[in-house]
Amino acid sequence: MEKWIAVDWGTSTFRAYLVQNNKVSDTIETKDGMKFVKSHLFEQTLLSLIDRWLNDDEITEILASGMVGSKQGWEEAPYQQTPCNLKKLNYITPTLKDNRISLKIFSGISQTHQPDVMRGEETQIAGFLNETLNFNGSICLPGTHSKWVEIRNNNIIKFKTFMTGELFEIISKNSVLIHSVEAEKIDKMELLKSVDKILQKPELFSNALFQLRADDLINSKGPTIYKSRLSGYLLAIELLGSVEFWENNDIVLIGNPDLTEMYQFVLNKKVKSIKKFLSSDMVLKGLKNFKKISISLKHE
Amino acid sequence: MEKWIAVDWGTSTFRAYLVQNNKVSDTIETKDGMKFVKSHLFEQTLLSLIDRWLNDDEITEILASGMVGSKQGWEEAPYQQTPCNLKKLNYITPTLKDNRISLKIFSGISQTHQPDVMRGEETQIAGFLNETLNFNGSICLPGTHSKWVEIRNNNIIKFKTFMTGELFEIISKNSVLIHSVEAEKIDKMELLKSVDKILQKPELFSNALFQLRADDLINSKGPTIYKSRLSGYLLAIELLGSVEFWENNDIVLIGNPDLTEMYQFVLNKKVKSIKKFLSSDMVLKGLKNFKKISISLKHE
Numbered sequence: 001m002e003k004w005i006a007v008d009w010g011t012s013t014f015r016a017y018l019v020q021n022n023k024v025s026d027t028i029e030t031k032d033g034m035k036f037v038k039s040h041l042f043e044q045t046l047l048s049l050i051d052r053w054l055n056d057d058e059i060t061e062i063l064a065s066g067m068v069g070s071k072q073g074w075e076e077a078p079y080q081q082t083p084c085n086l087k088k089l090n091y092i093t094p095t096l097k098d099n100r101i102s103l104k105i106f107s108g109i110s111q112t113h114q115p116d117v118m119r120g121e122e123t124q125i126a127g128f129l130n131e132t133l134n135f136n137g138s139i140c141l142p143g144t145h146s147k148w149v150e151i152r153n154n155n156i157i158k159f160k161t162f163m164t165g166e167l168f169e170i171i172s173k174n175s176v177l178i179h180s181v182e183a184e185k186i187d188k189m190e191l192l193k194s195v196d197k198i199l200q201k202p203e204l205f206s207n208a209l210f211q212l213r214a215d216d217l218i219n220s221k222g223p224t225i226y227k228s229r230l231s232g233y234l235l236a237i238e239l240l241g242s243v244e245f246w247e248n249n250d251i252v253l254i255g256n257p258d259l260t261e262m263y264q265f266v267l268n269k270k271v272k273s274i275k276k277f278l279s280s281d282m283v284l285k286g287l288k289n290f291k292k293i294s295i296s297l298k299h300e
Numbered sequence: 301m302e303k304w305i306a307v308d309w310g311t312s313t314f315r316a317y318l319v320q321n322n323k324v325s326d327t328i329e330t331k332d333g334m335k336f337v338k339s340h341l342f343e344q345t346l347l348s349l350i351d352r353w354l355n356d357d358e359i360t361e362i363l364a365s366g367m368v369g370s371k372q373g374w375e376e377a378p379y380q381q382t383p384c385n386l387k388k389l390n391y392i393t394p395t396l397k398d399n400r401i402s403l404k405i406f407s408g409i410s411q412t413h414q415p416d417v418m419r420g421e422e423t424q425i426a427g428f429l430n431e432t433l434n435f436n437g438s439i440c441l442p443g444t445h446s447k448w449v450e451i452r453n454n455n456i457i458k459f460k461t462f463m464t465g466e467l468f469e470i471i472s473k474n475s476v477l478i479h480s481v482e483a484e485k486i487d488k489m490e491l492l493k494s495v496d497k498i499l500q501k502p503e504l505f506s507n508a509l510f511q512l513r514a515d516d517l518i519n520s521k522g523p524t525i526y527k528s529r530l531s532g533y534l535l536a537i538e539l540l541g542s543v544e545f546w547e548n549n550d551i552v553l554i555g556n557p558d559l560t561e562m563y564q565f566v567l568n569k570k571v572k573s574i575k576k577f578l579s580s581d582m583v584l585k586g587l588k589n590f591k592k593i594s595i596s597l598k599h600e
Binding site for chain 1 (some may be wrong): 414416447456459471502506518538540541543
């Protein structure tokens with residue numbers, strides 16, 4: 001029975017999948033993100049989390065990607081540069097104390113001409129490309145740092161990152177707008193109107209942010225309206241900067257269900273085609289693919 | 301001997317000036333901003349701060365403006381609406397327990413068509429208008445919430461607020477850029493280049509923010525460069541939204557010395573004329589002016 005472990009170790013979350021005979025038989029998800037782990041405690045943390053999956057009489061292979069391979073992580077896995085093919089992704093093998101495991105941490109990708117970096121998203125992209133052969137178009141991975149990625153002939157040609165999710169987070173929680181945007185839901189029509197307002201007049205952006213607060217003080221339309229506007233304005237400045245990726249193009253969205261649904265709703269009429277995938281599915285498929293490649297490399 | 305107290309009570313700072321025979325004879329500045337004072341403790345806080353200026357055998361008049369007159373402050377002083385003349389600014393007189401003082405809190409100004417609000421800045425503007433007769437042009441008050449104000453015939457015609465200072469603060473302190481922008485100084489040429497980059501291509505804004513981090517990871521140009529870029533990008537989106545106020549116009553900057561110098565440096569070649577004033581001077585002159593008016597109203 002073939003058994004291995006896929007690890008998606010990001011800044012704030014740790015996710016591991018036990019794969020047996022090509023199927024996920026167990027999953028672990030915790031808040032032990034890279035930023036909460038001290039640099040000399042990565043092996044210890046990993047072992048404590050996956051201990052129940054290990055046997056003393058065999059070596060279990062672990063494949064990991066994400067911020068765990070950054071400078072602030074376990075050990076730096078140097079970036080590979082764009083344009084690049086994900087079938088040749090590099091990895092490092094940190095020295096381990098425990099002889100029940102072997103470990104590969106895969107590289108992130110960097111771009112020098114228009115400086116940019118990713119770690120973790122390349123695995124999701126590999127997962128998608130592995131099952132959608134000959135996709136030419138753009139992949140959008142919405143989130144804390146949204147990424148737009150151009151794919152041609154199975155290569156990442158270029159990409160751009162936007163601080164959309166992080167700006168939403170810090171503006172909602174740390175600015176004067178905290179009093180106006182605390183809502184559960186989004187009003188989709190207000191969202192769309194707000195996106196289009198800034199797409200048409202980008203110069204309104206900074207004043208529009210303060211207007212949320214002023215409008216609330218004067219007209220009190222309720223937090224759902226103001227949260228929808230804030231989301232719309234921030235999404236619009238992302239779309240303004242990524243227009244070369246989506247205009248009249250085939251688009252793939254990879255992310256969590258809420259975010260990809262929101263992006264699909266807004267982009268639907270602006271793009272040629274649009275499909276959604278779950279990031280957790282794509283990470284696993286990506287690491288599975290990296291595993292196949294690493295086996296084939298051994299046999300060469 | 302005529303004696304009164306001018307109070308500039310903002311969100312995070314309390315400033316009071318003892319005025320005797322039209323001259324400031326003592327000053328108090330503390331961190332007892334409006335947001336740190338419980339609603340029923342405003343009188344107590346004020347008295348404890350200015351106690352040394354009061355006598356038992358006379359009533360000392362206090363004139364205050366700023367966020368102390370907001371909903372979250374001592375008592376709400378309703379907004380006056382644009383267009384408005386600062387010679388007719390309203391005030392409220394909260395009920396007091398201590399009979400050694402009398403108190404007026406002046407109104408803020410609101411705008412309904414393009415929702416906006418100010419509290420405190422109107423006093424600085426009144427101070428400036430009182431000594432610069434017949435100014436027609438725009439006043440910019442850079443800061444946490446930068447304001448651009450159009451003045452015609454001694455009236456505030458309209459104004460726009462931008463979250464420039466607050467965005468700088470929360471992006472520097474709460475986002476991934478925290479690792480890249482912690483510097484003391486600004487590189488003026490880098491600042492100017494960054495302003496012009498976004499003025500020419502606003503669509504680059506959101507990606508340019510993340511590029512600061514990526515460029516730092518790849519090229520490590522040092523925090524002064526990245527802080528200057530962040531300042532420049534944020535100032536640019538303010539200038540994009542306020543172009544109707546400054547293009548080919550006479551500009552007055554009211555603020556702290558560092559900020560007004562930075563705005564002057566960036567705007568110098570883009571406007572018709574530009575002058576700088578200190579906000580603390582203008583608040584005091586504004587309250588002095590309100591005091592004169594309130595005397596003349598009593599005599600009518």
